[in-house]
Amino acid sequence: MIKNILKTAFNNFQAFFVTWVIIIIVNQLFIFGACFAPYCVVAALPHTFVIAVLINYFLNDEESNEPQKLVKPESDNQLKFTQVENNIEENDFEETxxxxxxxxxxxxxxxxxxxxxxxxxxxxxxxxxxxxxxxxxx
CATH class of the missing domain: 2.20.25 (N-terminal domain of TfIIb)
Incomplete structure (x- = not known):
């Protein structure tokens, strides 16, 4: 589970980093009383990191990360996206x-x-x- 959470943060690094910076700023303003001294910011890094990783994981869940394929409907000229069927089970692979x-x-x-x-x-x-x-x- 932790491996998947960190993998999501790594795959979406830009979104994760922006989220982390916003959380640090909000944290410093409301929790630490607008203290932006280096020791205050360093004290905030561990718990804001965990919060940013979890927010990134739950906002970018696995269902939304699946590839989509383009399907052209027959009736109108608008393009629609549908989910690609993934028949691979989690237990289909084993580590060797x-x-x-x-x-x-x-x-x-x-x-x-x-x-x-x-x-x-x-x-x-x-x-x-x-x-x-x-x-x-x-």
Whole structure:
């Protein structure tokens, strides 16, 4: 959850930064009694940062960040936007560590066997193939 919140702030950095500056100014005016001395501003940074991150996250929720596609209606000449259907589930991907080649130490690449008795099976192959033929079965 925290990872998603920070990711949203990073992806919308300009909006987040403007929000943070506005919150600091409002905070200094109303909470700290118009104190803009450096020690007052520094004291306000942590909690105003958290507030700005949360506001940015809830204003830019995931539904509004999905790509939209342009659809031209048949009846009139106005263009309308509709949401693109995203059939990818959150659990469709799993995090994997990329192993290193047992022969040369290079990073390995996930590959699928195309020929032979193992056709269709996945395996880790060396990224320096054909110079190195190291592989790991899954």
């Amino acid at each position: 560590e990329i192993p290193f080649c047992p022969k040369c130490g290079s990073a390995m690449v996930l590959r699928t066997a195309k020929n032979g008795q193992y056709a269709g099976n996945k395996f880790w192959g060396c990224s320096k193939y054909p110079n190195c033929k190291g592989l790991l079965n899954i």
